[in-house]
Amino acid sequence: MTLASFLPLAIELGPQGFWWMNVLFLVAIYSLLGLSLNLINGYARMFSLGHHGFWAMGAYGAAWFTIQFHGHMPGVPLFLMSCVFAMGVAAVGGLLIGLPCLRLRGDYLAIATLGFGEIVRIAIQNSPREALGGSLGLEVPRVIMDVTRKTKADFRVLMVAIGFVLVALTAWAIRNYIRSARGRAMLAVAQDETAAGLLGINPVRSKVLAFVAASAVAGLAGAVYAHYQGIITPLEFNFMEMVKIFLIVVLGGLGSISGCVFAAFLLIFVEQWLAKLPADAGFFKDWWQVEYAAILVLLMIFRPRGIFGPREITDVWRDLKAKWAKKRSAA
Amino acid sequence: MSDVLFSTHAVTKRYGGLTAVSKVSLELHPGELVGLIGPNGAGKTTLFNLITGADTVSEGTVTFRGEDVTELKDYERAGLGMARTFQNIRLWPDMSALDNVQTVYQGPRGNNGFGAILRLPGFKRSERRIRDDSMKLLERMDLAEHADMRSVDLPYGEQRKLEICRALALEPKLLLLDEPAAGMNPTEKTDLMHTVEQLRQEFDLTILVIEHDMKFVMGICERIYVLDHGEEIAHGKPDEIKQDPKVIEAYLGGAE
Ligand SMILES: Nc1ncnc2c1ncn2[C@@H]1O[C@H](COP(=O)(O)OP(=O)(O)OP(=O)(O)O)[C@@H](O)[C@H]1O
Ligand SMILES: [Mg+2]
Secondary structure, three states: OOHHHHOHHHOOOOHHHHHHHHHHHHHHHHHHHHHHHHHHHHHOOOOOOOHHHHHHHHHHHHHHHHHHHEOOEOHHHHHHHHHHHHHHHHHHHHHHHHHHHOOOOHHHHHHHHHHHHHHHHHHHHOOOHHHHOHHHOEEOOOOOHHHHHHHOOOHHHHHHHHHHHHHHHHHHHHHHHHOOHHHHHHHHHHHOHHHHHHOOOOHHHHHHHHHHHHHHHHHHHHHHHHHHHOEEOHHHHOHHHHHHHHHHHHHHOOOOHHHHHHHHHHHHHHHHHHHHOOOOOOHHHHOHHHHHHHHHHHHHHHOOOOOOOOOOHHHHHHHHHHHHHHHHHHO | OOOOOEEEEEEEEEEOOEEEEEEEEEEEOOOOEEEEEOOOOOOHHHHHHHHHOOOOOOEEEEEEOOEEOOOOOHHHHHHOOEEEOOOOOOOOOOOEHHHHHHHHHOOOOOOOHHHHHHOOHHHHHHHHHHHHHHHHHHHHOOOHHHOOOEHHHOOHHHHHHHHHHHHHOOOOOEEEEEOOOOOOOHHHHHHHHHHHHHHHHHHOOEEEEEOOOHHHHHHHOOEEEEEEOOEEEEEEOHHHHHHOHHHHHHHHHHHO
């Protein structure tokens, strides 16, 4: 009898449950990516198109670390340390690209980060087979299995739980950061950089901090993703992923935490549901990538501030309740 | 004469072929309230930009608290105790009035990111102090009732006052006001005039103010510098300035 058999982690999954766990895990990963990109593109109002690069750096960082120390260390600490290592790798990447680029104006930053994301992927693709696996990808030792074997927890359920704990922690950390002196400085630089500088705020420092923190979270998402997938290939981290993350941020509302998670769920659910359809399912399946772009264009036209705007779901809910209450009292 | 808090030495700014500021030298002593006037396009705002580091000088030097600050960045000069307001209001629009003030307090007694994320006791203490001090400033400028309003939603005159409030949050030695009364009605203007004079005492400030309203400038400034076409054409006590033929010429010439 183990402790975990009391936890809901040890449930038995049918194929339907499998599918759902996969969807939920991806929702957690894309929420992490969305939340962190939201810090850059939403709160700090910069324009980065290289987030998939930091995600890839985290995934490969964790994979590399795990391979190096597999067998020398028990599974749990190895898992944790690989996550920390991945965050470090992505953060250093963020610093190296951020320091020169964040002095640039918005559109230059977009181009520079776009180039960065592609360079990361192409560099991995062309890496020697024994270093990062080249285009064939890298196999990640399943260290988390050490835990599931002992506790009988289902691997996917455990990963979903880890994923959402990280989403909650990240959301909490971002919210706390925004409501602090450093966070206010970041918002000030976003809203009027000149005024911020003249009132004693170092704009470059403020931007670099946001950029590095966001890169680290993307790296963390990459690490957990790598451990879940068991094998990662460079092609997974292509520019289409960047479009997806960006769409999640815009859909959820630049600067809205709950909106971001909600948008991640919507997008991943639809995507995975379409993937389940038979190959000849027609228009919706075949044209999905075009539809991403179309959604983005429509959003920009009709709801340029996202579905909820910068508000949280709780705010929207409160407003709706107030509206209903008014209607009822009027009737 | 007593020590000099702030001075410029022959600062010049050229934009292509246009010389917006030409060899201007100012000197301010601690506690002074000095006016900077001149017709439209005289180069007053440009001079403020050179003083605060919003723009770089073409020639000349700027000295503040005995230090040559010509090469310093804007935020570094601000850190030494130099704060300004803007002719075209530049509040942070989506922030509340209170947050506009709180944001500026971050420099002198900043709390770091880790403390903020983990909500450590030191962080909470620091935030409480920032909040209390900011509220006090808002109360001082009669803005407390608007504390939670978005700054863009404030009436125009209140926005101007909030800019002063925000500048005071930097705890400056030198305060530079660029047309603080622009767009205000006569009563508001008179109120602001007295407020500026009082703030100097309360916060131990040295003030340099650009203002087109002559009643305002003549009413509170001890000395006045006059710019025209980027050059300093006169300098002296309000009464002297009023009678200076060059000043009269500059203003009448501009009206033609
Ligand atoms: N960034 C710039 N680039 C080019 N020319 C500029 C720039 N800033 C100011 N100027 C020019 O410099 C001159 C002085 O402008 P400035 O804004 O300093 O005048 P001012 O005395 O503040 O006038 P006002 O009373 O209208 O505010 C003007 O001719 C203006 O067009
Ligand atoms: Mg001006």
